[in-house]
Amino acid sequence: MTAPTDPTDAGDPSATAQSPNAVRDARLVGIMARVARADREAFAALYRATSATLFGQVLRINRDRGHAEEVLQEVYVTVWKQAATYDPRQAQPLTWLTTIARHRAIDSLRRGASQPVTISRFGGLDDPEGGGEEGAGDLLAHLPSDAPGPLDLLDDSSRALSLERCMSALSGEQRSSLALAYYQGLSHAEVAEHMHQPLGTVKSWVRRGLQSLRACLDRASERLGSMGRVA
Numbered sequence: 001m002t003a004p005t006d007p008t009d010a011g012d013p014s015a016t017a018q019s020p021n022a023v024r025d026a027r028l029v030g031i032m033a034r035v036a037r038a039d040r041e042a043f044a045a046l047y048r049a050t051s052a053t054l055f056g057q058v059l060r061i062n063r064d065r066g067h068a069e070e071v072l073q074e075v076y077v078t079v080w081k082q083a084a085t086y087d088p089r090q091a092q093p094l095t096w097l098t099t100i101a102r103h104r105a106i107d108s109l110r111r112g113a114s115q116p117v118t119i120s121r122f123g124g125l126d127d128p129e130g131g132g133e134e135g136a137g138d139l140l141a142h143l144p145s146d147a148p149g150p151l152d153l154l155d156d157s158s159r160a161l162s163l164e165r166c167m168s169a170l171s172g173e174q175r176s177s178l179a180l181a182y183y184q185g186l187s188h189a190e191v192a193e194h195m196h197q198p199l200g201t202v203k204s205w206v207r208r209g210l211q212s213l214r215a216c217l218d219r220a221s222e223r224l225g226s227m228g229r230v231a
Contacts, residue, residue, distance in 0.1 A: 019193060021186075028093035036083040042167075047076060050094065054101040061105035071108045078089045092194055095179060106164060166216035174209030177202050 028049065054075055058068045061114075086096055146227030165176055174181055180191045192202040 019190075021190060021194065024184070025092045025094070025194070028081070029088045032083060032086050032093050035080065036086065043076075043080060046079070051076075052099055053094065054097055057098055057101045058105045061102065067108055068105070071104050078104065089174065095176060095194075098179065103164075112169075165183050166213050166220065169216060170209050170212055171205075173197075173205045174212070177205040178209045178213070181206055188222050 026139070031042050031046050031049070051072065054212055055068065055072050058071045058075070059065065062068050062071060075097075079097065082100075086093070090096075091099075100129055167178070170178070176195060177191050180186045181188065186194065188203050188206065189199060191206070192199040195202060
């Protein structure tokens with residue numbers, strides 16, 4: 001008498017069809033549903049599962065680690081407040097979270113660009129009355145030399161805003177496929193699996209999306225260049 005066989009040993013397709021990404025996404029969908037019901041334990045689980053990925057996305061846009069950490073906190077506050085609006089039929093959880101993270105990071109650049117920091121050569125950290133060269137030297141010593149300046153931030157902000165506008169002009173399928181391929185680093189086959197679409201269709205979305213995006217960014221670059229020449 002033979003022992004009953006495990007379905008996985010029998011080659012049951014349903015037991016092996018799900019990829020690690022599909023398993024992760026299904027788990028995140030369940031967690032998001034609980035977060036939408038104000039489940040704090042689920043929210044903590046969501047943070048543990050996604051914070052490293054989202055922090056990396058924020059750092060790609062805002063290179064200041066301290067600012068990036070603040071942005072990440074804002075991202076999860078937004079997620080907590082808007083979890084009930086998430087629809088798994090529209091996007092995978094990580095795609096939805098990454099979009100929020102990108103928008104918050106771009107917003108942080110705009111805020112930084114609108115608040116330039118100035119340095120007076122007549123005052124310093126240990127000289128509140130001013131008038132001391134030593135104090136000014138101390139203040140300069142507290143500024144990292146490799147940090148982007150206000151003009152750098154303004155330039156980054158302008159480019160990020162242009163990218164956001166150009167992305168918004170694409171179709172929803174093109175935006176989703178490009179986000180998965182270039183912001184999450186998925187292969188075309190993985191993108192197709194994520195979106196439940198044929199591989200050829202996804203490749204077409206990515207190719208046409210890139211063509212439209214490049215043309216739009218070229219036009220934006222020309223406009224920024226003309227503004228610089230006028231200035």
